[in-house]
Amino acid sequence: MYLIQFLILSSLLFCIGVYGVLARRNAVLVLMSIELILNAVNINLIAFGAFNGAAIPAEVFALFIIAVAAAEVGVGLALVLTIYRNSKNIDLDHVDLLKG
Amino acid sequence: MSTTYLAAEAGDLAVQASGFFLENVWIIPAIMASSFAIILGFGKRMPRGGSEIGIAAVGICFVLALMTAGQWIGQVNEAANCTPETCDYIQDDHSEDTDDRSEDADDHSDEGAFPVDIGVGSADGESASALTAFTEAKEGSTSAAAVAVLSERTWWSNGGIDFTIGTMVDGLTVTLLVVVTLVSMLVHIYSTDYVAGDRRFTHYFGFLSLFTAAMLFFVTSANVLQMIVGWELVGVCSFALIGHWWEEQPNSDAALKAFLTNRVGDIGLLIGMIILFFASNEKWGIIEINAGAIDGTTSHTLLLIASLCLLAAVMSKSGQFFLHTWLPDAMAGPTPVSALIHAATMVVAGVYLIARLYGVFFNGLSIGGSSINALAVIGAVTTLVGASLAFVQDDIKKVLAYSTISQLGYMTLALGVGAWTAAVFHLTTHALFKACLFLGAGSVSHAVHSFDMKKDMGGMRKFMPTTYKTFLIGSIALAGLPPLAGFWSKDEILAGTGGWGFFEGKSHANGAYTIMLVMGMITAAMTAAYMTRVMYLTFFGEFRGGHHDDSHATDDGHADALHDDPHESGPRILWPLRILAGLAVVAGLMNLPKGFLGLPSGWTLRFEHYVEPLAATGYFPKISHADPSWSLAIFSTLVVAGAVGVAYYYYFVRVNAQSPSATELVNGPTERSGLLKAGHTMLKNRYYLDHIYDGGEPVGAAGASAMGTIFGAAAGLTLGFSLDNGLNQDFWPSLVWGALLGLTIFTIVTAALRSGMGIATVVKRPMANAANWVHENIIDAAVDEVGKNSVKTADALYKYIDQGVIDGSVNAAGRGSQGAGGELRRWSTGKVQQYATVMFAGATLLAGLLIIVI
Numbered sequence: 007m008y009l010i011q012f013l014i015l016s017s018l019l020f021c022i023g024v025y026g027v028l029a030r031r032n033a034v035l036v037l038m039s040i041e042l043i044l045n046a047v048n049i050n051l052i053a054f055g056a057f058n059g060a061a062i063p064a065e066v067f068a069l070f071i072i073a074v075a076a077a078e079v080g081v082g083l084a085l086v087l088t089i090y091r092n093s094k095n096i097d098l099d100h101v102d103l104l105k106g
Numbered sequence: 107m108s109t110t111y112l113a114a115e116a117g118d119l120a121v122q123a124s125g126f127f128l129e130n131v132w133i134i135p136a137i138m139a140s141s142f143a144i145i146l147g148f149g150k151r152m153p154r155g156g157s158e159i160g161i162a163a164v165g166i167c168f169v170l171a172l173m174t175a176g177q178w179i180g181q182v183n184e185a186a187n188c189t190p191e192t193c194d195y196i197q198d199d200h201s202e203d204t205d206d207r208s209e210d211a212d213d214h215s216d217e218g219a220f221p222v223d224i225g226v227g228s229a230d231g232e233s234a235s236a237l238t239a240f241t242e243a244k245e246g247s248t249s250a251a252a253v254a255v256l257s258e259r260t261w262w263s264n265g266g267i268d269f270t271i272g273t274m275v276d277g278l279t280v281t282l283l284v285v286v287t288l289v290s291m292l293v294h295i296y297s298t299d300y301v302a303g304d305r306r307f308t309h310y311f312g313f314l315s316l317f318t319a320a321m322l323f324f325v326t327s328a329n330v331l332q333m334i335v336g337w338e339l340v341g342v343c344s345f346a347l348i349g350h351w352w353e354e355q356p357n358s359d360a361a362l363k364a365f366l367t368n369r370v371g372d373i374g375l376l377i378g379m380i381i382l383f384f385a386s387n388e389k390w391g392i393i394e395i396n397a398g399a400i401d402g403t404t405s406h407t408l409l410l411i412a413s414l415c416l417l418a419a420v421m422s423k424s425g426q427f428f429l430h431t432w433l434p435d436a437m438a439g440p441t442p443v444s445a446l447i448h449a450a451t452m453v454v455a456g457v458y459l460i461a462r463l464y465g466v467f468f469n470g471l472s473i474g475g476s477s478i479n480a481l482a483v484i485g486a487v488t489t490l491v492g493a494s495l496a497f498v499q500d501d502i503k504k505v506l507a508y509s510t511i512s513q514l515g516y517m518t519l520a521l522g523v524g525a526w527t528a529a530v531f532h533l534t535t536h537a538l539f540k541a542c543l544f545l546g547a548g549s550v551s552h553a554v555h556s557f558d559m560k561k562d563m564g565g566m567r568k569f570m571p572t573t574y575k576t577f578l579i580g581s582i583a584l585a586g587l588p589p590l591a592g593f594w595s596k597d598e599i600l601a602g603t604g605g606w607g608f609f610e611g612k613s614h615a616n617g618a619y620t621i622m623l624v625m626g627m628i629t630a631a632m633t634a635a636y637m638t639r640v641m642y643l644t645f646f647g648e649f650r651g652g653h654h655d656d657s658h659a660t661d662d663g664h665a666d667a668l669h670d671d672p673h674e675s676g677p678r679i680l681w682p683l684r685i686l687a688g689l690a691v692v693a694g695l696m697n698l699p700k701g702f703l704g705l706p707s708g709w710t711l712r713f714e715h716y717v718e719p720l721a722a723t724g725y726f727p728k729i730s731h732a733d734p735s736w737s738l739a740i741f742s743t744l745v746v747a748g749a750v751g752v753a754y755y756y757y758f759v760r761v762n763a764q765s766p767s768a769t770e771l772v773n774g775p776t777e778r779s780g781l782l783k784a785g786h787t788m789l790k791n792r793y794y795l796d797h798i799y800d801g802g803e804p805v806g807a808a809g810a811s812a813m814g815t816i817f818g819a820a821a822g823l824t825l826g827f828s829l830d831n832g833l834n835q836d837f838w839p840s841l842v843w844g845a846l847l848g849l850t851i852f853t854i855v856t857a858a859l860r861s862g863m864g865i866a867t868v869v870k871r872p873m874a875n876a877a878n879w880v881h882e883n884i885i886d887a888a889v890d891e892v893g894k895n896s897v898k899t900a901d902a903l904y905k906y907i908d909q910g911v912i913d914g915s916v917n918a919a920g921r922g923s924q925g926a927g928g929e930l931r932r933w934s935t936g937k938v939q940q941y942a943t944v945m946f947a948g949a950t951l952l953a954g955l956l957i958i959v960i
Contacts, residue, residue, distance in 0.1 A: 028943050036939075098938060105936030 012053035020046035033086045033096040037079060044075045119250035120722045121188060123181035127174040128255040128275045131326050134167045134174075134283065138319030142312050149308035157298045160311040164291045164318060171283040178252075178280045182716050185252040251720030252276075256393065258328055267388055272328040274392055277717035278461055278530060282325040285537045286451050290318045292682035293446040296545055299678040300442050300552060310350060310440070317343035321451050325458060329390035330379045333459065337375060337423070340452045341368050347447060348439040360438035367432040370855055371422025378415030381408055382466065396465030396725035406469065413470030416459065417480055418855075424456025425511045426518055427488040429855070431795050433511055434495075437503040437557075441548030444503060449510045449544050450537035457517045457533055464526055468727040473524045478621070482522025486625040488515030491793065493632035497639070498789040501557045502547045505640050509584065510540060512629055516599055519626060523619040524729050525602020527697070527714040532595035534713075535693045539583035539591055542686035546577035549679050550644060553672035554651045559640065560769040565649040569672045572680050574645050576687035581641055583690040585634035586746050588739075594694030597739050600626050601699075601732045630742055631749035638753035646758065648766040699734030 019042050026039025048068040055064020090096050141163030149156020258272030294314060301310055320343055324336025349361030383390060385408035386398040398404040420426060425433035436448045447453070460467050460481070471479040492512030499505045513536050520529035547557070550573060556562035567574045583590035586597070603623040651672065674680070697713035698705060719726035761768050 024946060028939050028946070101938065102936030104934060 009053055009057045012049055016046045016049040016053065018046075019043075019049065031097045031099055033089065033098055033101075034083070036098065037082045037086070040082075041075060041079065044071055047071065119188070120253050120720070120724065121185045121250045123178065123185065123252040123255050123276075125177040125181060125255070127170065127177045128181070129257045129273075131174055131255075131273045131275050131279075131283070132257070134170050134287070135319045135322040135326060137163050137167055137170075138315050138322060142315040142319060145308060145312040145315055149312060154298070155311070156308040157294070157311045160315045161291070161294045161298070163315060164287060164294050167318070167322070168284075168287040168291050171280070171287045174275065175280040175284050178275065178277060179716050182252045182277070186249040186715075188250045251722040253723045254279075254393065254719065254725070256328055256391075258391075269331065269390065270329060271332060273326040274328040275326065276719055278458070278719070279325050281530060281534055281717050282454075282458060283322065285534055286318065286321050286325065289446055289450040289537055289541045289686075290314070290321075292541065292685060293442045293545070296445075296548070296679055296682045297440070297442040299676050300548055301440055306350065310347070313343050313346050313350075314443075314446070317347065317447060317452070321455070324455060327392070329392060330382065330395065330463075331390050333392075333462070334375060334379060337419075337455060337459075338372065340447075340455055341365065341372070341423070344368075344436070344447050344452055347443040348436045350439055350443065357438040360432075360435035364432040364436050367429055368422045371419040371429060374415040374418025374422075378412045378419065381412040381415065382463075385409065385412060392462060393725045396463060399465040399469045400721075400725065400727050402469075404469075409466055409470035411470075413463075413467045414480060416463065416466070417484065420456035420459055420518065421484065422456075423459075424453050424514045424518065425488075425492075426456070426484050426515060427491045427511075428795060430488065430492070430511045431792070434499075434504050434507040434792075437501070437507050441503065441544060441551065444507070445541045445544030445548065448507065449540040453510065453514060454517070454533050454537065457514065457521065457529060460518070460521045461526060461530055461533075464521070465725060465727050467521065468524070468729070471522075473522065474727065474729070478619070479522055482519055482619060482622050485515045485517070485519030485522050486622050488512065489519060489629040490625055490632075491515075493629045493636065495789055495792055496636045497632070498786065500560045502550065502559050502563070502640060502644060503544070503557050505559075505636060506540070506543055506547060509543075509633065509636070512633065513540065513584075516596065516626065516629070519622055520599040520602055523603045523622055525599055525732065526729055527718045527731070528595065528598035528602040530717055531697050531713050532599055534696075535583070535591035535595040535690070538686055538693050539580045539690035542576055542580035542683060542690050543584065545679070545683055545686065546573050546580060549573040549675045549683065550577075550672075552675055552679065556651070559643040560650070562651040563644045563649075564647040564651070564767060564769075565645070566672065567645040569649070570674045572674060573683065576680075576683040577645070578641065579687040579690055581637040585637050585750065586630055586742070587634075587750075588743060589691075589694060591690045591693035593743070594697060594699075596626075596630060597742055598697065598699070598734075600630070600742055601734055601738055603732075627742060627745055631745050634746040634749040635753040638750050639757055642753075642757035642761070643769060647762060647768070650767050650769075700731075702734070 023039045023042030023044075023046060026042060027036050030036055030039065048071055051064045051067050051071075054060075055067075086096055089101055093100060141159050145156035145159050149159065152158060254274050254276035256272065256274050258270040261269045261271040263269070294311070297310065297314065301307060304310060317340060320336050320339030324333060324340060327333040327336055345361050345365040348364050349358050352358040352361065382395050385404045386395045387403070389395055389398065395404075399409055418429075422429040422432075433448060433453065437444050439448070467481060468474060471481055473479060473481070489512045492508045492510070492515055496505045496508035496512065499508060513532070517529045517532050517536070520526075520532060550563060550566055550570065551557050553566070553570060554562045579590065583592040586592040588594075600623055603619040603626065649672075698710040700707075700710050702710050714731070721728040756771075761771055764771060
């Protein structure tokens, strides 16, 4: 078992997440892609923690991130729901109220 | 030194005087100097053209001067009533003492005077015996001399020599302070009327202030360097005020002449002061120089040379023969200026210089033991020359000018024979009555618009009663009839010559000054006679003015207005006259002779008591005081009365009988006798001195040389006597050398004056043109150019800097943000994923950078 294997997995997950965030139009899928990114970070943290050792167990951060992610998803889904209610659509291309 | 002198009355004890006003006397000149600055700066914007500032300043100064004088009197009294228990005596060792004193001068309130070994609070045998001896010597009196208050600060130090600046106050200083501020104040008030409406009114008052400041600075000087500065400053003010109406050629000539003649003497001043500096061990302080001269540490030869050099300065500044010729010409200035500067204050600067450095003159010229010396001779000749020339003047101011020369000669004579107090006393009384006379003459001329007594005056008594009365009082005071001021001071000088003892058959202490007594007596008679003449020509007979109306057709309305009957002047002219006349009456009582009418000693000789420094101070020589003589007083009064009588008979009886409007007898003595006529012509030509100086007609070069030889030989004789007495050489060799030296000096002086005046005359017009050209083309042009260029620059600044740079940058900032906003708005599409793309790209970029850098 090498650290690099975990890092490769994590970076793959991260890239997939980034792709999802940038390319998907469905807001729910974007949220899910964000979850992927966060989990890639979690894997990284735990891998580094396991291999390098640390004063505080890396799981603490991972659990913390999971908790924050849960909250984030809650807020995000609520936003998506509100957008849907207003425009009957969750295509992010149509959500451009900030256009200058 | 001289054995002919009695011990000073108050013994050898001295105490340091002190007091607020005495230590801070610098305030007085400082007030006048700031008044000058304020008048120059703001005078023209004042409602009265700056005169109010000058009057206020000089008024304050007068009050301060009175307070200073009061404090000095208190200090002298305290010292006179001194007991060893109450006073700290200054040790009677002048050579050490003066050094100590100058070091401690700044805080002598702390240190006080110098504790001495004469039993102050100590009871050992030695000091007790010293005290006893001292008390016996003084017959129970324990009075001490008050030492001048010295406040000095170091100005700068160079080569181990401290150049100090400070004030020295003693009786002489406070006398001059009071006289200068009093006369100056009255002249200021008088001038507000006299020069009212003058185009340079503000300038005039500015210079009056500067002059007063300079004179006060001069008399409060603690060292000779400051004296030189003050001396030159009063000279400059005199120049500026003589040439006040410089648009007329004679006025600007007179100013130049005064300035140049004074420069000749100033060279003597500089050389003399420098000699004194080196002779007295590199000291500038007046007290140190005097002390060194008195205790014999200064070389006698150097003292003699220095005092002769200083005498040259005195001759030019105080109008002594043969450098007096500028003084009558100086009457070209406004009359109040003549009163203030050319009669009462500035011209006595020379007399003050001698009085201040009396130790130097006294020992340098051997006044104490000498039968004759340069100072006395110059003074005696000057009194005679001045008085004789005053006879033939038609201009009332010129009579007074020559009279001033004559009276200054009196003062110099008095100093030359050792009658110091008499000289200073005469200085004071003369300032009062001569200012009164000059201001009176100004008042008359203000009414008739002329100074010519023969053409435009006569009978003024009817038109100007107050001026007449005050002028009469001034004349009597000047003539020296008792009990007016002039009598007391003149008589004291005559007594001070000591010559009267010769006639009484006594072998008097310094009875050898008999010739001075004779010359002074002749002058007194002449003074009385010419003042009678002035009184007649001005105030009696018939009014001869207004003749222009008769000679010219009266179509000229202006002339009519001008030559109406003259009328009395306004109150601002009359009140100074009244005050001065009042003082001229009473001023003589300041110094009643000793034992006069059996008065107690607290009533007599007050002036001497408070003004004359005692020998115990260490900076003043031991001088003798002549005993007052009833016979002399009566004789001199008879002489004066006789002269008045003769002149009265000639003018009031003979001339008046001929015709009330006549001024001289038709077939008078000068026309009948060839000798008298020649004498009259010579007087009319002012002894040809001016002709010698400018080499002009009617003397010509040969005549000038001849007269020059006579004057040179006379000067040489004087010098010869001085050298004889000063250096104890044989008489005849020193006479020959002195004559040669005097001739050389006179030739140099004449050449200097002649070339100076010649150069000035030749150069003046081109200089004036050049100055005008410079003024028009450089100064004015520069100002114009500066103005034009300033406008241009300001335009450019507005155009390029303000509009271009500042406004431009503001606008550019606005436009820039607008443009940037226009560009940037295209970036904000509102598409979240686009933002995220940019963000990720940026994050990747930064991460890449991080990896590369690390």
